[in-house]
Amino acid sequence: MSTRLEKPIFEYSVPGRGAEDQWPRDPGPAASDDLPAASRRSGRPLLPEVSELETVRHFTRLSQLNFSIDTHFYPLGSCTMKYNPKACNSLAMLPEFLARHPLAPESSGQGFLACMYELQEMLKAVTGMQAVALSPMAGAQGEFAGVAMIRAYHRARGDLERNEIIVPEAAHGTNPATATMCGCVVREVPVNAAGDVDLEALKAAVGPKTAGIMLTNPSTLGVFERRIEAVARTVHEAGGLLYYDGANLNAILGKVRPGDMGFDVIHVNLHKTFSTPHGGGGPGAGPVGVSARLAPFLPVPLLARRGERYGWLTERDLPQSIGRLSGFMGNAGVLLRAYVYMRMLGREGMAKVSEYATLNANYLLAQLKRAGFDAAYPDRRASHELIVTLKRQAKELGVTAMDFAKRLLDHGMHAPTTYFPLLVPECLLIEPTETESKAALDAFVAAMAEILAEAAKEPERVTSAPHTMPVRRLDDVRAAKQLDLTWKPPAAHAIPTTS
Amino acid sequence: MSNVPSDLKYTKTHEWLRTLPDGTVEVGITDHAQHALGDLVFVEVPETGRKLAAGEPFAVVESVKAASDVYSPIAGEVTAGNPGLASQPEAINSDAYGKGWLMRLRPGAGGAGGEFLTAAQYEKLIAEEGG
Numbered sequence: 001m002s003t004r005l006e007k008p009i010f011e012y013s014v015p016g017r018g019a020e021d022q023w024p025r026d027p028g029p030a031a032s033d034d035l036p037a038a039s040r041r042s043g044r045p046l047l048p049e050v051s052e053l054e055t056v057r058h059f060t061r062l063s064q065l066n067f068s069i070d071t072h073f074y075p076l077g078s079c080t081m082k083y084n085p086k087a088c089n090s091l092a093m094l095p096e097f098l099a100r101h102p103l104a105p106e107s108s109g110q111g112f113l114a115c116m117y118e119l120q121e122m123l124k125a126v127t128g129m130q131a132v133a134l135s136p137m138a139g140a141q142g143e144f145a146g147v148a149m150i151r152a153y154h155r156a157r158g159d160l161e162r163n164e165i166i167v168p169e170a171a172h173g174t175n176p177a178t179a180t181m182c183g184c185v186v187r188e189v190p191v192n193a194a195g196d197v198d199l200e201a202l203k204a205a206v207g208p209k210t211a212g213i214m215l216t217n218p219s220t221l222g223v224f225e226r227r228i229e230a231v232a233r234t235v236h237e238a239g240g241l242l243y244y245d246g247a248n249l250n251a252i253l254g255k256v257r258p259g260d261m262g263f264d265v266i267h268v269n270l271h272k273t274f275s276t277p278h279g280g281g282g283p284g285a286g287p288v289g290v291s292a293r294l295a296p297f298l299p300v301p302l303l304a305r306r307g308e309r310y311g312w313l314t315e316r317d318l319p320q321s322i323g324r325l326s327g328f329m330g331n332a333g334v335l336l337r338a339y340v341y342m343r344m345l346g347r348e349g350m351a352k353v354s355e356y357a358t359l360n361a362n363y364l365l366a367q368l369k370r371a372g373f374d375a376a377y378p379d380r381r382a383s384h385e386l387i388v389t390l391k392r393q394a395k396e397l398g399v400t401a402m403d404f405a406k407r408l409l410d411h412g413m414h415a416p417t418t419y420f421p422l423l424v425p426e427c428l429l430i431e432p433t434e435t436e437s438k439a440a441l442d443a444f445v446a447a448m449a450e451i452l453a454e455a456a457k458e459p460e461r462v463t464s465a466p467h468t469m470p471v472r473r474l475d476d477v478r479a480a481k482q483l484d485l486t487w488k489p490p491a492a493h494a495i496p497t498t499s
Numbered sequence: 500m501s502n503v504p505s506d507l508k509y510t511k512t513h514e515w516l517r518t519l520p521d522g523t524v525e526v527g528i529t530d531h532a533q534h535a536l537g538d539l540v541f542v543e544v545p546e547t548g549r550k551l552a553a554g555e556p557f558a559v560v561e562s563v564k565a566a567s568d569v570y571s572p573i574a575g576e577v578t579a580g581n582p583g584l585a586s587q588p589e590a591i592n593s594d595a596y597g598k599g600w601l602m603r604l605r606p607g608a609g610g611a612g613g614e615f616l617t618a619a620q621y622e623k624l625i626a627e628e629g630g
Contacts, residue, residue: 173566419564425535476563477589480540 002064005470008487009048009058019052046489065470067414073440077385077417077429078172078220080250080272082357084337087344088275092336102328106311113310116329117303119339120287126342126350127249127266128259129289133298135330142267142286143178143214143245148322149265149290149297150212150241151182156297156320162239166205166213168197170221170421172245175214184211191423195221195377197231206238216245217261218252218383220421221376222361222429232262241265241294246286249273250433251358251384254351264291273353275341276334285334296320301329356434357384364432364441371449376424385431387424394426399455399462401426404448406473407465411447501531501625504596509621510572515596516615519603523578524611527600528560528569528591531625536562539588544580545602551575553613558601560591573613575604 032040050058068074074081100109116134123132136142147165154162165179166187176186189201197215213235217225225231232242244258244266250273258266270285271278290298300321301312312329315321345353365386369375376387390401405415405428417429432441455462466472503509508516513532517525533539541561551557556568557577580602583590591599616624 422565422567477538477540480563 002061003468003470004061006058006061006065009050009055010046010487010489012050012054012058013048015049017049017051019050019055022052067409072412072414073432073436073444074414075416075430075432075444076414077222077387077431078247078420079278079417080247080269080384080431080433081278081414082250082272082275082433083435084275084277085341085344088337088340091340092333097333097336100332102332106309110310112332113303115339116332116335117305117310119335119342120303122339122342123268123287123289126253126257127246127268127289128257129263129266130259130292131295131298131302132287132289133300133302134285134287134335135299135301135325136267136286136288137326137331138284139246139267139269139271139286140174140178141325142269142288143174144181145286145288145299145322145325146243146265146267147178147182147184147212147214149288149294150243151184152297152320152322153241153294154211159239161209162211164209165211165243166202166235166240168213168215168219170195170219170423171215172220172247175243175245179214191219191221195219195223195380196226199227199230199234202231202234206235206240208239210235210238210240212241212243212264214243214245216248217258218248218385220248220429221423222382222385222387223377223380224251224383228261236262247272248384251354253354253357254347254349255354259289259291265289265294270334270338274338276337283331283334285331285338287330287335297322299323299325303329353434354384357432358382360432360434360436360441361386361430363438364430364445367441367445368430368448371445372452373448376427384433385429387421387427387429389424390426390428393452393455397455397459399459401428403455403462403465404428404451407451407454407462408447409466410468411450413444413447501529501534501622502596503530503618503622503625505618507596507618508572508615509618509624510570510615511624512570514569514572516572516611517596517600518611523603523605524573524575525600525603526557526569526572527595529621530595533591533595533599536560536567537564538562539591541566542581542584542588542591542601544582544584545577547577547579549577550607551577551604553609560588569601571602571604572615573604573611574607574609576607577602577604579603 069081069083097112100112106113120132120134136145163184164187165184166189167175167179168191169188170191179186187205189205190198192198217228219225235242241264242262244263246266246268249268253273266289267286270276276285296318297320298318300314300318304311304313361382361384365375365382368388373388374392376389390404394400401418405418408415419427420429451462464473509529513529515527515529519525539560539562543559545557551571551574553571553574555571557571558569560567560569581600583598
């Protein structure tokens, strides 16, 4: 990894410089010729004028500043940053997939449609749900679809009063946001000291206004919700439905199925569990799975098999559908990557994912405890992720979770999630994932132990970290309040005009 | 060590209450709460005239670590939200019990009573939480 900051490409710009051999030979008529004069710009856009080699070097150097799973240990809890096998990418990029037009007739795309149908079926099998729709374009849209279906279900029964979504306080922040977005009112229920949902509080919170509950299991506290059946019974008996946030599916893959736990709807973050691109804002995919009673409300289109042929189901087949969430059928390229990944793993491989993910997390937990760290839930086994709290170190040494996170960067490791879940003070939420070796885990424990020793001897070395990164400790407050991401030309730089 | 003025009342959810001479009640978050949140970057205060139930979220405080709801300790009608916090949310960090107040409200039928903590009880609570 490079440690030198790269300047903006505009600052390499020299008027008149370019890469002419990269330009189109015959640009044809200008696209703007068809636009009314009022809609055309009067000046030329201010673009960097650089040579091909300068451009290549600039972007290569930028890419060398990346901290990524391909280069570094990346234990970002709650977000499952695992390695995506390159085969998933290369197979999804086969020219026959890439060149397929979304409006091509079903008859000419049977191979592609078969892949999508099988993906639907595999997601059904692995989640234990009765039906799956692939079209939501991201986890957030999957959540939206899920709660929209819960609302549509109650409305279809003429039960118009149910507008409350219950969210345990350990839930993902997106859950209350989704419920609010869908016009529901959020009711929070606490979790007890062992990390389980407070059943008595849940019983008091449910009633004739309960539309449903949103939770993830294992929870964001890194522990399995042990009384999930009682939670499901309580909510169902009150007339509400259960929503499963697929964020933590990696922990239970091939072992336990949300459908068997009593959930009515799930969204699956393909980027967390099934090897699709993660971070950078997409493209994403968040398929939804449902129990039988929600199946009529699934977003369209769905894939169906009729004999040996594959084809789409639309509004005509599902008149109660919540509708369409995207053009065509979602992010085909992303879905293909998940399909390849699942086919490579097979049924046995699925179970191995969660076995190694939980083994790695519990190994880390045990080793970190031996190294002198406090587990947030010392009596519980970790799921695929674990929480250590640095409350004691913050008090005794004046070194916080954020300081540990920053110092880890100097050790060549991406920081774990910090200060989430909010319930645990000074916490690090650590998720090693199944793809890390014992050597990588040991190196992480060694780095943490070294920082702990340093915090006792030379705390300012930790509180002023990082020391080896291209940028040092950033001013988070100013970045949040005065965000400025736009390069502005120096005052002397005249913007050329065409007129 | 957190600052806990003895003339205020407190809640388990880290709000403070001060009864003003005109009978309205001023509400904010405690010094302990601002310390746990870290540097605040955004605060949303309620509009004047909004009617609140006891326990209802009335404000959002967002720091570099987290965004949190603040709950109204009593029922009543908002007479003012602190206008200064939009441009200076850091007033809560520097002066939680003064310039950092969040809202003033006129108590509803239930009055300004309720199960609140004294300064000594609140100090005990945050000591138990490891503050």
